[in-house]
Amino acid sequence: MTTSHRIAVIGGDGIGPEVTAEALKVLEAVPDATFEQTHYDLGAERYLMTGEVLPDTVLDEVRGHDAILLGAVGGRPGDPNLPPGLLERGLLLRLRFELDHYVNLRPSRIFPGVATPLADSVLAKGEVDFVVVREGTEGPYTGNGGSVRVGTPHEVATEVSLNTAYGVERVVRDAFTRAGARPRRRLTLVHKTNVLTHAGAVWSRLVREVGEEFPQVEVDYLHVDAATIFLATDPARFDVVVTDNLFGDIITDLAGAVTGGIGLAASGNINPDRTAPSMFEPVHGSAPDIAGQQKADPTAAILSAGLLLDHLGHHDAAARVERAVVEDLAARTAGGPRQTAAVGDAIASRAAG
Amino acid sequence: MTTSHRIAVIGGDGIGPEVTAEALKVLEAVPDATFEQTHYDLGAERYLMTGEVLPDTVLDEVRGHDAILLGAVGGRPGDPNLPPGLLERGLLLRLRFELDHYVNLRPSRIFPGVATPLADSVLAKGEVDFVVVREGTEGPYTGNGGSVRVGTPHEVATEVSLNTAYGVERVVRDAFTRAGARPRRRLTLVHKTNVLTHAGAVWSRLVREVGEEFPQVEVDYLHVDAATIFLATDPARFDVVVTDNLFGDIITDLAGAVTGGIGLAASGNINPDRTAPSMFEPVHGSAPDIAGQQKADPTAAILSAGLLLDHLGHHDAAARVERAVVEDLAARTAGGPRQTAAVGDAIASRAAG
Numbered sequence: 079m080t081t082s083h084r085i086a087v088i089g090g091d092g093i094g095p096e097v098t099a100e101a102l103k104v105l106e107a108v109p110d111a112t113f114e115q116t117h118y119d120l121g122a123e124r125y126l127m128t129g130e131v132l133p134d135t136v137l138d139e140v141r142g143h144d145a146i147l148l149g150a151v152g153g154r155p156g157d158p159n160l161p162p163g164l165l166e167r168g169l170l171l172r173l174r175f176e177l178d179h180y181v182n183l184r185p186s187r188i189f190p191g192v193a194t195p196l197a198d199s200v201l202a203k204g205e206v207d208f209v210v211v212r213e214g215t216e217g218p219y220t221g222n223g224g225s226v227r228v229g230t231p232h233e234v235a236t237e238v239s240l241n242t243a244y245g246v247e248r249v250v251r252d253a254f255t256r257a258g259a260r261p262r263r264r265l266t267l268v269h270k271t272n273v274l275t276h277a278g279a280v281w282s283r284l285v286r287e288v289g290e291e292f293p294q295v296e297v298d299y300l301h302v303d304a305a306t307i308f309l310a311t312d313p314a315r316f317d318v319v320v321t322d323n324l325f326g327d328i329i330t331d332l333a334g335a336v337t338g339g340i341g342l343a344a345s346g347n348i349n350p351d352r353t354a355p356s357m358f359e360p361v362h363g364s365a366p367d368i369a370g371q372q373k374a375d376p377t378a379a380i381l382s383a384g385l386l387l388d389h390l391g392h393h394d395a396a397a398r399v400e401r402a403v404v405e406d407l408a409a410r411t412a413g414g415p416r417q418t419a420a421v422g423d424a425i426a427s428r429a430a431g
Numbered sequence: 432m433t434t435s436h437r438i439a440v441i442g443g444d445g446i447g448p449e450v451t452a453e454a455l456k457v458l459e460a461v462p463d464a465t466f467e468q469t470h471y472d473l474g475a476e477r478y479l480m481t482g483e484v485l486p487d488t489v490l491d492e493v494r495g496h497d498a499i500l501l502g503a504v505g506g507r508p509g510d511p512n513l514p515p516g517l518l519e520r521g522l523l524l525r526l527r528f529e530l531d532h533y534v535n536l537r538p539s540r541i542f543p544g545v546a547t548p549l550a551d552s553v554l555a556k557g558e559v560d561f562v563v564v565r566e567g568t569e570g571p572y573t574g575n576g577g578s579v580r581v582g583t584p585h586e587v588a589t590e591v592s593l594n595t596a597y598g599v600e601r602v603v604r605d606a607f608t609r610a611g612a613r614p615r616r617r618l619t620l621v622h623k624t625n626v627l628t629h630a631g632a633v634w635s636r637l638v639r640e641v642g643e644e645f646p647q648v649e650v651d652y653l654h655v656d657a658a659t660i661f662l663a664t665d666p667a668r669f670d671v672v673v674t675d676n677l678f679g680d681i682i683t684d685l686a687g688a689v690t691g692g693i694g695l696a697a698s699g700n701i702n703p704d705r706t707a708p709s710m711f712e713p714v715h716g717s718a719p720d721i722a723g724q725q726k727a728d729p730t731a732a733i734l735s736a737g738l739l740l741d742h743l744g745h746h747d748a749a750a751r752v753e754r755a756v757v758e759d760l761a762a763r764t765a766g767g768p769r770q771t772a773a774v775g776d777a778i779a780s781r782a783a784g
């Protein structure tokens with residue numbers, strides 16, 4: 079039986095549209111699901127031409143879809159016509175916040191045959207296969223803060239991290255549930271409770287309290303600075319990590335790097351309550367310097383489409399996509415670099431087969 | 432000619448006193464300087480016995496010294512009698528803030544013969560020798576913030592990052608000065624200007640403005656998440672990094688890890704205006720699990736003492752310490768692990784020689 083889904087597609091900026099095209103190719107190829115796509119032209123180019131970032135009417139339309147596939151958002155760095163953060167705040171973060179994507183899911187795995195920046199002695203410590211559950215709707219990402227005396231020697235700027243028991247508890251429960259369903263059943267809280275004591279207290283308390291419902295899950299804690307050390311020296315120690323929005327941003331880029339590059343790092347911005355569509359996107363950015371040249375690796379976008387399939391209940395199709403990627407990666411060592419579309423074609427045909 | 436200096440010594444917790452003893456051994460060994468030491472018994476044990484963290488009278492006494500040598504601060508994790516952050520806030524951060532240590536200097540170098548977690552392909556990219564200038568007196572470390580409805584499902588906690596043009600400009604100028612004096616003359620600002628737009632604007636503006644006084648220094652910018660990627664995949668790209676207090680905390684632990692472990696990572700909390708003594712300490716923590724066992728590597732503490740010598744104008748003695756460490760590290764590969772004191776002895780005798 080084939081189910082049909084309506085998905086909103088936001089290719090975005092730079093390499094975003096290219097890699098998204100390959101992810102769509104793969105979604106078209108797998109059995110059991112068909113996709114009715116609505117493409118939204120959003121991002122730097124639209125803003126520069128029209129001054130619009132994410133009109134409310136577009137957001138309303140997007141809400142009517144079953145899921146969102148996003149490429150990457152962000153203009154050319156230093157473009158004087160693009161105030162820093164305008165697109166990030168107005169488009170990407172607005173979608174995450176308005177659609178209540180409180181679980182930002184970022185799996186990290188070293189796939190067989192993939193080169194990593196780590197020494198053999200580190201890789202020998204064990205299989206690397208963990209997932210970061212990054213909070214997606216609060217922390218230092220709320221845009222709370224401000225400035226006075228801008229541009230003068232007396233300027234003062236604040237950034238306020240907002241942390242609520244409501245917001246922390248729900249993401250912590252999600253992380254415990256995921257940890258309980260994995261073979262190692264281990265959850266690591268990453269924070270900086272010795273300095274950010276107010277926020278840290280909420281996180282520590284809720285990990286302790288929710289943990290009582292999951293006695294089978296072993297819990298530990300790492301300061302974010304120590305977590306980066308382990309990501310570089312013993313990434314196999316991690317199973318499920320739960321962390322705040324900013325720490326999650328930082329450690330998932332590092333996690334992507336140590337597991338073979340953010341060309342392979344997928345993510346889901348998930349609304350587990352399904353009150354709005356979830357959004358799937360590669361962890362990498364828009365890389366304007368290589369845009370339009372068919373040089374970008376679409377694998378992260380394709381793996382993100384796999385997470386989308388999983389979220390929509392197509393577990394077999396999701397497993398096919400992951401298997402197709404694993405096979406393609408294992409075959410890669412032989413040839414030289416392929417074009418973006420060639421990688422997409424190869425994975426799509428494996429996923430279809 | 433020999434100069435005598437008064438130094439305040441705070442061994443602190445865990446392995447702190449052990450590694451500090453070795454650093455003192457090396458300071459005693461080098462020519463040209465003698466040290467009159469005042470030891471202050473501060474840290475978890477004193478707090479647990481007396482309830483005192485850093486009495487004002489002690490702080491006043493400490494101010495009367497030429498420099499401070501600190502081991503490590505922090506009790507046993509999860510000790511119910513030690514509220515999280517109490518020692519960090521009350522002792523370590525209080526010293527940094529009260530003594531206006533606005534330059535937190537953290538050099539990173541891959542010393543010859545030292546094993547790193549990085550693959551040969553990464554190491555082949557070039558020599559790794561950079562320094563992070565971490566802001567030390569503001570950002571998310573001010574303790575600004577609070578909580579309401581603590582312990583309830585309605586708890587809300589904030590953490591406020593405070594950023595002033597005054598505070599940012601002075602550390603940025605210090606970083607430019609250091610960059611200008613190095614052969615590569617390159618400065619990288621690390622921040623998250625696309626999300627933390629208010630603070631980011633101050634940092635970006637002042638790097639631009641102060642940079643006009645240093646036309647010979649090449650400037651670039653990395654988001655903190657991207658910076659962690661480069662630290663793992665191409666650390667040779669960095670020369671001088673300037674960054675905020677929290678980002679600096681995170682990336683310097685990672686920098687320590689990728690350059691051979693934080694057993695080697697030194698730091699100086701520097702007051703460049705010399706209105707109060709600067710403080711020198713290893714980047715690593717108190718590691719209570721191995722305390723008192725002579726297992727800790729004192730090299731980071733010894734290199735920190737080298738930074739102290741440099742700060743007090745003993746550039747030759749400082750160079751001796753670094754050379755002694757380099758020689759000792761190169762000789763290490765042969766034998767098995769040595770005791771903390773044995774490492775100190777070996778480096779001290781090379782530095783004296």
Ligand SMILES: CC(C)[C@H](C(=O)O)[C@@H](O)C(=O)O
Pocket residue numbers: 151152166167170171327361625626656
């Ligand atoms: C583009 C930026 C706003 C975003 C973030 O910081 O969340 C990105 O780095 C990510 O990790 O998805």
Ligand SMILES: CC(C)[C@H](C(=O)O)[C@@H](O)C(=O)O
Pocket residue numbers: 272273303504505519520523524680714
């Ligand atoms: C102990 C802690 C407060 C401290 C910090 O966060 O600055 C430490 O991690 C460091 O880097 O010196």
